[in-house]
Amino acid sequence: EDQVTQSPEALRLQEGESSSLNCSYTVSGLRGLFWYRQDPGKGPEFLFTLYSAGEEKEKERLKATLTKKESFLHITAPKPEDSATYLCAVRYSNSGYALNFGKGTSLLVTP
Amino acid sequence: DTGVSQNPRHKITKRGQNVTFRCDPISEHNRLYWYRQTLGQGPEFLTYFQNEAQLEKSRLLSDRFSAERPKGSFSTLEIQRTEQGDSAMYLCASSNRDRAYEQYFGPGTRLTVT
Numbered sequence: 001e002d003q004v005t006q007s008p009e010a011l012r013l014q015e016g017e018s019s020s021l022n023c024s025y026t027v028s029g030l031r032g033l034f035w036y037r038q039d040p041g042k043g044p045e046f047l048f049t050l051y052s053a054g055e056e057k058e059k060e061r062l063k064a065t066l067t068k069k070e071s072f073l074h075i076t077a078p079k080p081e082d083s084a085t086y087l088c089a090v091r092y093s094n095s096g097y098a099l100n101f102g103k104g105t106s107l108l109v110t111p
Numbered sequence: 112d113t114g115v116s117q118n119p120r121h122k123i124t125k126r127g128q129n130v131t132f133r134c135d136p137i138s139e140h141n142r143l144y145w146y147r148q149t150l151g152q153g154p155e156f157l158t159y160f161q162n163e164a165q166l167e168k169s170r171l172l173s174d175r176f177s178a179e180r181p182k183g184s185f186s187t188l189e190i191q192r193t194e195q196g197d198s199a200m201y202l203c204a205s206s207n208r209d210r211a212y213e214q215y216f217g218p219g220t221r222l223t224v225t
Contacts, residue, residue: 004153032212043115043202043216044154087153091212096167097142099214101153 004090006102013109016077021105023088024070033071034099035064036087044087078109113137115217117203123223124193131189132220136205143186144214145178146202147171154202154216160186193224 007022025033032051036044048057050066057064061082063074073086085106089099116135124130136143141162146154157176159167162183172178175193180186190197200221204214 034213036216041219041221043117043204043219046213046215049210049213089153095156097144097159097206097212098156098167098169099146099154101155103151103153 004088004100004102006086006088006105008105009103010106011108013075013078013107015079015109015111018074018076018078020075021073021086021107022070023073023102025088025090026092029093030090031093032091033066034089034091035062035071035073036089038085038087038104040085047086075107078107080109080111083107083109115203115205115215117201117217117220119220120218121221121223123225126193126195126224128193129189129191130193130222131187132201132203132222134186134188134203134217136185136203137207137215140205140207140215141183142206142208142211142214143180144204144206145186145188146204146216148200148202148219149198157188190222193222195224198222198224 005024035047038044048064053068055066061076065072085104087104089101118133143160145157148154156169157172158178160180175191178188200219202219204216206214
């Protein structure tokens with residue numbers, strides 16, 4: 001069965017302490033990998049789409065990369081306002097338009 | 112661009128009652144999706160519309176659940192004979208023709224079944 005696994009489940013960083021979040025996925029039939037940010041009690045906010053290995057996207061302090069087996073969301077010099085849950089989702093060729101989400105990484109950035 | 116809107120934002124109902132949620136997608140988006148999210152989990156796909164046609168349904172969508180999108184604009188999701196296990200956040204998302212796979216989510220409707 002297709003699976004999306006995110007690690008770590010939770011991450012606590014000091015302001016300015018860079019780190020990376022991981023998303024691993026079942027390799028066969030990948031048709032796109034998506035990163036979302038979700039604040040408590042709100043809907044997910046779209047961040048990035050990646051389609052092929054080697055692709056990279058950047059937005060402010062966030063950079064998403066994709067290999068053949070996993071994706072990383074790199075957070076450079078995070079600020080407290082970056083605290084949120086970061087969700088990874090994958091679209092497979094046999095899943096139509098449905099996105100398969102991981103459980104997310106809960107990030108807390110302390111001043 | 113006012114974003115995806117959902118109403119109500121919160122709904123508390125007693126077990127066995129029927130509930131209906133509404134989603135208004137971004138105006139130029141022709142694709143609309145419903146997901147369900149429980150605490151500590153990622154969203155789970157329920158169903159997908161392209162214009163007014165319902166093209167995909169998850170096996171999670173039991174016969175107590177029905178969704179419509181008349182005229183290809185807003186959508187409604189109805190749950191009949193609610194059960195405590197239906198308590199969750201119900202999320203709606205939409206996408207457009209050009210970037211069909213980039214789904215933009217609304218704020219969700221939090222359902223509590225007592």
